[in-house]
Amino acid sequence: MSAIAMYYAEKNVLITGATGFMGKVLVEKLLRSCPDVKAIYMLVRPKTGQSVQERVTKMMKCKLFDRVREDSPDFQKKIIPISSELTQLNLAISAVDTERLLSSINIVFHCAATIRFDEPLKHALQLNVVATQQLLALARRMQNLDVFIHISTAYANCNRSHVEEVIYPPPVEPKRLIDSVEWMDESIIRDITPKLLGDWPNTYTYTKALAEYIVHQESANLNIAIIRPSIVGASWQEPFPGWIDNFNGPSGLFIAAGKGILRTMRATNNAVADLIPVDVVVNLTLTAGWYTAVQRPKSSLIYNCTTGAINPFHWGEIEYHVISTFKRNPLEQAFRRPNANITSNYLINQYWITVSHKAPALLYDVYLKLTGQKPRMMRIFNRLHKSMMLLEYFSSQSWVWSSDNMNLLMNYLSPEDKKGFNFDVRQLHWPEYIENYCIGTKKYVLNEDMSGLPAARQHLKKLRNIRYAFNTILLVVIWRVFIARSQMARNIWYFVVSLCYKFLSYFRASSTIRH
Numbered sequence: 384m385s386a387i388a389m390y391y392a393e394k395n396v397l398i399t400g401a402t403g404f405m406g407k408v409l410v411e412k413l414l415r416s417c418p419d420v421k422a423i424y425m426l427v428r429p430k431t432g433q434s435v436q437e438r439v440t441k442m443m444k445c446k447l448f449d450r451v452r453e454d455s456p457d458f459q460k461k462i463i464p465i466s467s468e469l470t471q472l473n474l475a476i477s478a479v480d481t482e483r484l485l486s487s488i489n490i491v492f493h494c495a496a497t498i499r500f501d502e503p504l505k506h507a508l509q510l511n512v513v514a515t516q517q518l519l520a521l522a523r524r525m526q527n528l529d530v531f532i533h534i535s536t537a538y539a540n541c542n543r544s545h546v547e548e549v550i551y552p553p554p555v556e557p558k559r560l561i562d563s564v565e566w567m568d569e570s571i572i573r574d575i576t577p578k579l580l581g582d583w584p585n586t587y588t589y590t591k592a593l594a595e596y597i598v599h600q601e602s603a604n605l606n607i608a609i610i611r612p613s614i615v616g617a618s619w620q621e622p623f624p625g626w627i628d629n630f631n632g633p634s635g636l637f638i639a640a641g642k643g644i645l646r647t648m649r650a651t652n653n654a655v656a657d658l659i660p661v662d663v664v665v666n667l668t669l670t671a672g673w674y675t676a677v678q679r680p681k682s683s684l685i686y687n688c689t690t691g692a693i694n695p696f697h698w699g700e701i702e703y704h705v706i707s708t709f710k711r712n713p714l715e716q717a718f719r720r721p722n723a724n725i726t727s728n729y730l731i732n733q734y735w736i737t738v739s740h741k742a743p744a745l746l747y748d749v750y751l752k753l754t755g756q757k758p759r760m761m762r763i764f765n766r767l768h769k770s771m772m773l774l775e776y777f778s779s780q781s782w783v784w785s786s787d788n789m790n791l792l793m794n795y796l797s798p799e800d801k802k803g804f805n806f807d808v809r810q811l812h813w814p815e816y817i818e819n820y821c822i823g824t825k826k827y828v829l830n831e832d833m834s835g836l837p838a839a840r841q842h843l844k845k846l847r848n849i850r851y852a853f854n855t856i857l858l859v860v861i862w863r864v865f866i867a868r869s870q871m872a873r874n875i876w877y878f879v880v881s882l883c884y885k886f887l888s889y890f891r892a893s894s895t896i897r898h
Contacts, residue, residue, distance in 0.1 A: 385803050387673045392419035395487045399518065400495030401425035402442055404629055405615060409492060409665045411622060414451045414458050416803055424484065426467035426474065426495065435464040446827065450622045469495055469514035485524050490672055491531045493518055498631065500585040500773045504576045505564050511590035512557055512597055519601045529676035530606045532668055533598045537613040537657070537689050537784055538777070539591040542582035545783045548685040553596040554581055554589065584776040602683055608675045612664040612688040614777070617820040619660035619811060625823025633658065638824050639767055641709035643719030647735035648771055650778035651727045652699030655691040657782070660816065664688050667789065667806040674792055687784040696813045698778050699725055704817040712822055713839040715831050720846050727779060740764050
């Protein structure tokens, strides 16, 4: 048997952020590959008109859990939702639930965080730092705790070009900052945020750096490991290729490119796009949990879970494969044919935004208004531009992450565990992965049926014919307005046409001679 699966047998696991993208995959993998796990406790925030149990029941109906359903139809009996609110004192966990957790939990996976780059600093601190602090305090009181795994991000230290698997000094003492923002007015916090962030591009990376230091500070008597994934994308292999359920990060850009909405993006073509499949992160997380619990290393181990230094892929390559995939497997009712270009030049990017984004959006909104419909394209493009601006920092430069701990852990595994909990990104074939990713956005995010591909392809042909017709009309207008009225322009035009004719005649003659 798998040593990892054997370890998790009869264990009680607590997962925060279990209703999020990565949390769902972690829950599914635990249930499927460690079928003897005793129970999975999930901290879940209740929503208006929906209890935590209803939220979890709805989540379990997702296609992600199809394989688990086939193997174990009553798997939901192992899921125990706990009502919690990370922004509240003691995480708003009831006294009864607290006692239950203290007496039973063996493993904690802390995945919960706000991943919004533009989150107000106070709220980001509360969710990413204070909540981590309170969860650690709860963990220290757990009577049977083996291990505490904290999910961070590789970009927590993005102010450094080379990131080792160590905890770096924080930009500010976390506890002093938390105390300070407690009494500050929101407007004051907003004004001082840029100065506080310093070299960090946003509140997400900044607060994740602080959270790492909090984990390091308060890890006394706890067996801890930290996982640092880069840009988490769709699944590579498990439970099936291409599973994705959100518009976050590159997913939204891929969809916008497939719809023909995104035509230009500011990025560096040869910069490494450090995507990491979600199942790779989950497999490493479960493996690190097992290793940390069984081997009990003397110091907390940090795992940089990235691809750039091991199996690099670049933004220019991603752009090519995304566009070619969506041309073969188009999205339904595309706005335009997929066609995008990447440039690192600000002025060229602004030109293409004006010509390829804003102008068509404005014209389309005028058309919608004239036909009695609500204008929406400018609003869509504004949201797209905001997302692209937030991603520019990460798409315009490369980082070097050490991955010694990840490699050592991989070498420690048995052949059975290497296969069952695979996180070896050297095996990742990028063109195939990007194709599955794009098709995954079509199937699981947009809920488009693959049987609709013929109609979608026909729609792309229609858009191509419209474009050809528009270009022809534009050429005729330019001819009538500018060229036909100038003798010099006419002479140039005739020269170009005759030159093209000579080239065509030459190639036709060459072809005839060869045959």
